[in-house]
Each structure stands twice: as structure tokens, then as C-alpha cells.
Amino acid sequence: MKSHQSPQTMKPATAAKKLGVYLEATPAEFQEGVVSRAELSALQTDPPEWLRELRRNGPHPRPVVAAKLGVSISGLARGGVTEPLTTEQIEALKTENPEWLQKERATQAEVRKETVRIKEKHAEQATRDDQRS
Known part of the structure; x- marks a missing residue:
């Protein structure tokens, strides 16, 4: 069957x-x-x-808005952006470049650098562990 x-x-x-x-x-x-x-x-x-x-x-959902602005979704909320935005509104925000956006972009850049550093550290550790085996 x-x-x-x-x-x-x-x-x-x-x-x-x-x-x-x-x-x-x-x-x-x-x-x-x-x-x-x-x-x-x-x-x-x-x-x-x-x-x-x-x-x-658009209007674009928050994950897309965050990606287009180069910030996290939490960063959007901290910046007071809780509604979907159109492409035109996103471009206007980029042009205005308010203080909160500058700060959140800097924060996001630091998070990315830290993520790369941790990934490299884990890769080095794995290489050392492999060499010991």
C-alpha cells in the first residue's frame, strides 16, 4: 500500500x-x-x-531594514525605528546619518570584528589540537 x-x-x-x-x-x-x-x-x-x-x-521588514542600514534589529529599536520602512525612507536615514545610526553602525562593526577574532582564535586552537594529535 x-x-x-x-x-x-x-x-x-x-x-x-x-x-x-x-x-x-x-x-x-x-x-x-x-x-x-x-x-x-x-x-x-x-x-x-x-x-x-x-x-x-518596500515597505521592508525589520531584518531587511537593519541589513540595509548596517545595524542590528536591536539597534533599530534603540534608534526608535519600530515600523517597516520604504527604500526611500531608508535612503533618507542614510543621508541624514543621525547620531543613533552612527553609534549603532560602530557597534555593529565592533561585533563583526569580535566575531572574526573569536573565529580565528578557535581556528588556531583547532590547528594546535590537530598538531598535538
Whole structure:
């Protein structure tokens, strides 16, 4: 007896997150349905115009806003940015370069440097351990 497997589906919020778009800005039919893995793959490989437009102009979800500004999501919150932003708003923030953004970018740069330092330290330790074996 062969069992019939139904296609795996996900909630629209999960699909929106995987697509890097703000769910509330997607079309109603996307928000109200479920998305199969095949549909998600099709959206990723050949995005419809609404998806291309959202990715280009927003509004963008916080992880995308944070990445475009070069800060962490926590840094956005500390800077008072709690709502999704459009590409135009993000560019305006970059141009204004407020003090909080400068500070959060510096913090993010330090975090990246520390991450690299720790990774190198672990690699050195692994090399030493390998040489001892």
C-alpha cells in the first residue's frame, strides 16, 4: 500500500519571511492562503511584479531594514525605528546619518570584528589540537 503525501505548506507569514518581504504589504490572496514549497520556490526563482516591487521599494521588514542600514534589529529599536520602512525612507536615514545610526553602525562593526577574532582564535586552537594529535 502506497501512502499519498500531501505537499508541505507554510503560513503566509513564514513565506513572507523567507522571501524577505513585509507580510502586510503583500496582496490579499497571498496573506489569506497557504504557500507550498513549490510555490515558494517559484516565487523565489521567477518573482511576480508585486514581489519585485516590494523588494525594490518596500515597505521592508525589520531584518531587511537593519541589513540595509548596517545595524542590528536591536539597534533599530534603540534608534526608535519600530515600523517597516520604504527604500526611500531608508535612503533618507542614510543621508541624514543621525547620531543613533552612527553609534549603532560602530557597534555593529565592533561585533563583526569580535566575531572574526573569536573565529580565528578557535581556528588556531583547532590547528594546535590537530598538531598535538
